[in-house]
Amino acid sequence: MKLLQEKIQKEGIVLSEEVLKVDSFLNHQVDPHLMQAIGMEFAERFRADNITKILTIESSGIAPSVMAGLELGVPVIFARKRASLTLNNNLLSAEVKSFTKKETNTISVSGDFISSGDKLLIIDDFLANGQAALGLLDIAEKAGAEVAGIGIVIEKGFQQGGRLLRDRGVRVESLAIVDGLQDGRVTFRKEENT
Ligand code: 5GP
Secondary structure (H helix, E strand, O other), rough: HHHHHHHHHHOOOOOOOEEOHHHHHHHHHOHHHHHHHHHHHHHHHHHHHHEEEEEEEOOOOOOHHHHHHHHOEEEEEEEEEEOOOOOOOOEEEEEOOOOOOEEEEEEEOOOOOOOOOOEEEEEEEEOOHHHHHHHHHHHHHHOOOEEEEEEEEEEEEEOOHHHHHHHHHOOEEEEEEEOOOOOHEEOOOHHHHO
16 A cells, blocks of 8 residues: 555654554554545455454554444454453453563453454554464454454564464455565565555
């Protein structure tokens, strides 16, 4: 997605050869116009799949998911990373090792909002080693819901998550695939440059 690549080139900060900071439009401050375009792109790619709900994870998955949900006309559910006073029964949970924080979180969704009749689109901001996506797939499976695919805003193609998921037969649609973060520069996978 050209607009996204341009934004990453302009505002992305390479923190290391493994970590890209995009706090100015995705992970802290949010660019609503870009999120709308991202939501429309996800909706376009999954429009034929009869999605009933979008499943994401707090907090940075929420903005692109809401925009996609608006476009597809379906609700958005976000998995919570922390215990909540109000989220206390009928829980569907999974363990997720955080890439950025190097800690393991139990993520949870209320079983009230996902059921066996659902066809889910899973969305997240980044795909690194695939732990967050695997946790969300786990929750979908526990609910008995079908997963049409996973939409990722920024996939780091040099880490293992994309291969892991695709090898399992999961459809992964990434709007930008970063191939490297060398010398402070972001390089994108060739076919994504068109
Ligand atoms: P994974 O679970 O695929 O290993 O990592 C994905 C999660 O870690 C995403 O939800 C995202 O929050 C975070 N993440 C992974 N890599 C990066 C990165 O390079 N930059 C930022 N900002 N977040 C990342």
